[in-house]
Amino acid sequence: MSKSFIYDEIANKIAFQIRNGILKAGDKLPSVRTLCQEHGISMNTAKRIFLELEAQSLIESKPQSGFFVSKLLYLNLPLPEISRPSLIANNTEPNELITKVYSNMGREGVTLFSISVPSGNLLPLAKLKKEILYATRELREGGTEYEPLQGNVKLRRMIAARSLAWGGNLHEDDLITASGGMNSISFCLMALGKPGDTIAMESPCYPGTFQLAISLGFKVLELPTHPVTGLEIEALKKAIPKINLCFLVPNFNTPLGSCMPDEHKKEITALLAKHGIPLIEDDVYGDLYFGSQRPKCCKSFDLEGNVLWCSSVSKTLAPGYRVGWIAPGKYKDKLLKLKLVHSIASVSLIQEAVGNFLKTGRYENHLQQLRRTLKNNYQNYVHTIAEHFPEGTKTSRPQGGLGLWLELNKQTDTTELYDLAIKKNISIAPGRMFTLQNQFQNCMRLCIGLPWSDDIKFKLKQLGSLAKMIR
């Protein structure tokens, strides 16, 4: 067994125990020496494990006493329940609710806890501007020409290079660009599915995906999903005979922020390949990890080319740029044809600018900063929620990404809470938005991508007071 494999395995096991409350806040961890003896590892490896867990804010060191499960972070807020959706594709779209929430988003002065993008204040705006100017100068005919069908080669090369960080080993030729993440997923669903097909998804999941699936005439089968480890494998196994496609967000999916353990990713990838069910993997949040290491993807374990790995810069750099991509594995020809007939090409100029931004290393610097900010925000949110929300409020423990999932008292209707909050210029995303079934009425998602400030803290407090009012 390789050294890095042992290291990962032990760190993940301890993290799992902490996240699931098996190890509780304040519990003492074994000493470095004990860990070495128990697992037959070196002192250096044991130390790296503790540093990793500390980087994830799961443990804290006390001088002369050793490591303890972090007291500060979770403040004993319990974890939401594992979801238990009905296992029949029984789709009732929350259209009115979604329309209401979206239509209020454009209003001046509203605090947008409801959206899942980083605020402009957290983005490298000046540097991006320079890249755009540079692209207009350097690109042939100033970017007015059609780009090659597969997309800007510089951008694809950089995405391929970055794939090493998650064990992807992609080549530029494995990638096709698209107009943002949703457009990538749309191409995958159109290329591989047909009306009447059933698609498996996490529950809860991002509303845009099931709206897309339903608009294409698919049936959506929501599967039980754990707030820490993501999709339940056993549920997927049972669903295999019923499904034609599978769509997953294994890394920091919205709204839960869960991260599927590597062994689950590997197992699911093999299982779906064995049954010839294409896996569309949305990795749009993968770079926003709070720990010290980029999580792997299902694509990392894809031996058959059965995984269509999709991502974009919409959650990390510039939602308005609409730059996304797909590594479609063995489905590349289908995807290329589809891109051609539906859009001919992507926007030359913007893809060139993003390609250059990635090339100069500015993207990595920016991501480091953004991850730090999001992790701090998450901790600040949880502190404020612990203090000001009704007793019994449960919160997810996202290991990355842009969202925090709250589960309130069973009687609390977050759609009602939405109506009260929007009057105070606070927009939240009620739980019912994230499912096609009657569940999550007492849940909501809060975006942690807003820069932390007294005003944000005040708005969270207000939200807590409103939640107490309607209990």
Add this chain to the structure above:
Amino acid sequence: MSKSFIYDEIANKIAFQIRNGILKAGDKLPSVRTLCQEHGISMNTAKRIFLELEAQSLIESKPQSGFFVSKLLYLNLPLPEISRPSLIANNTEPNELITKVYSNMGREGVTLFSISVPSGNLLPLAKLKKEILYATRELREGGTEYEPLQGNVKLRRMIAARSLAWGGNLHEDDLITASGGMNSISFCLMALGKPGDTIAMESPCYPGTFQLAISLGFKVLELPTHPVTGLEIEALKKAIPKINLCFLVPNFNTPLGSCMPDEHKKEITALLAKHGIPLIEDDVYGDLYFGSQRPKCCKSFDLEGNVLWCSSVSKTLAPGYRVGWIAPGKYKDKLLKLKLVHSIASVSLIQEAVGNFLKTGRYENHLQQLRRTLKNNYQNYVHTIAEHFPEGTKTSRPQGGLGLWLELNKQTDTTELYDLAIKKNISIAPGRMFTLQNQFQNCMRLCIGLPWSDDIKFKLKQLGSLAKMIR
């Protein structure tokens, strides 16, 4: 009857007679005085009619002698036949041919007669760059934010304002933006059709459209199309019971460059509305008229909101920008939902830049110049073809747009010609690309959007020699 209506009617009648060879090159036209008497119109109106026909290069004035049908322009090259496709949706895609032609387009040093976009030399590149820079400075968060779903309001306002020129009378709220013209059409077809539906189209037509339709599972019914007046109304009438959708390019469609007379537009629009068949109207070439007046659209006659008018800046300004739009009439809600689920939004920055370019009036100046250039190119092409192509070569008489359609001797196979020409670094678009049936094997389309030069003339000569060789 209004004055401008009489003016249009008479000018169109004479133009029709010239284009169809009823009036022949060198024929004398009635004098201004005779025209006044025959039609009961004023001297001024009669003079305007002759000026309009002169602007279209259909007639020329000789001092002291009056007006004559232009000898220079057509050089007695006959018009191609009206198309007679099989009236059964019988779709054999020319996939191999299309792949071959497309894949050679990227080669260095190839003269691209095969593409249907204006060359970068004919575009206002420096001014566009300035608009991009300006947009990065002026747009909130430098354009990194999501745009409102319906699209940039400045751009929609300008498109609405410009619609007055073709009798459109649109409001900004009637328009939805998309990522280019094909993306607009893709949204329309997806919103209104379903697999198994039959869609009526002109024959020949742009390959991208039938590839899209077939990829969505539609059957394509090609209809007889006249090289001057476009789709044959009688054929459409007979097809009504068989079709679910109709897609037309009434103004300067590629490859023919035909322009449907207003009364046809009006009749077709009413006919389709009466039978509840949505009309998707692609007006992407509408601004590239060679005459003095912007032609109307079917949308100009749309009383029921049954026409989905689509256009873009891909043929006039910047193919690589991917800026298009739809005025979807009563289907607006469906289209908005579709845009949301497939793409969320368009690219903020580029839409703002194009919106500003339209607003400053630079677009109109550019179009005036581009139209002049294209018209001159067309005349130069026809001269060269008359001189160097095999006897009996027929050419379309485009009244605008970017393409010239050639019909060679029945025995000439333009796919074979393609193979010979590409060896000499000349790329043409063989006729078989523009149909799903076995027709047009002796035809081809040449792009007139390349700046005229000795080299282009030489390449045309070469092409003529090759065509003579394989007769």
